[in-house]
Amino acid sequence: MSKSPSQKTTDVTNSLSVCDVMRDNTNEIIMKIERLLPSYIESFTDLQSEGFRIARDFFGTCYIAEKELLDNMGVDQKAIESFEKYSKAITKTTAFEIDMINSFQKTFVENIMSTMKSYDDYVKIMLSSYAKMLDYVMVTISKKN
Numbered sequence: 223m224s225k226s227p228s229q230k231t232t233d234v235t236n237s238l239s240v241c242d243v244m245r246d247n248t249n250e251i252i253m254k255i256e257r258l259l260p261s262y263i264e265s266f267t268d269l270q271s272e273g274f275r276i277a278r279d280f281f282g283t284c285y286i287a288e289k290e291l292l293d294n295m296g297v298d299q300k301a302i303e304s305f306e307k308y309s310k311a312i313t314k315t316t317a318f319e320i321d322m323i324n325s326f327q328k329t330f331v332e333n334i335m336s337t338m339k340s341y342d343d344y345v346k347i348m349l350s351s352y353a354k355m356l357d358y359v360m361v362t363i364s365k366k367n
Contacts, residue, residue, distance in 0.1 A: 292302075
């Protein structure tokens, strides 16, 4: 006895598929990672802030010791002014490089996102072709029976 189309749909919706199993387990892992992301970002931010705090404290402490030492040594103020000009040039260069790296990272992420979109489009086309092939096979099998 042949099943009607509505009976076939009911059988398919009540059965568990490999795709269901893989999708559900993949979603579980993705959700786990998504839940951890805020704490990961917060931890990294805390780490970076602590590093910056230590660097600022270092220069505060350094200032006190250096002022006393340089005053006792009689270092020419013009030498310090020259060092300041040099330091500002290095600071500008470093700030420019940080901006370049930031721009590179932004472009990198945009390119990866574009690649992922292309991959997603490709997978959808392939799955559509696969579904059509399965339909064809099912029709062929049912004609033989």
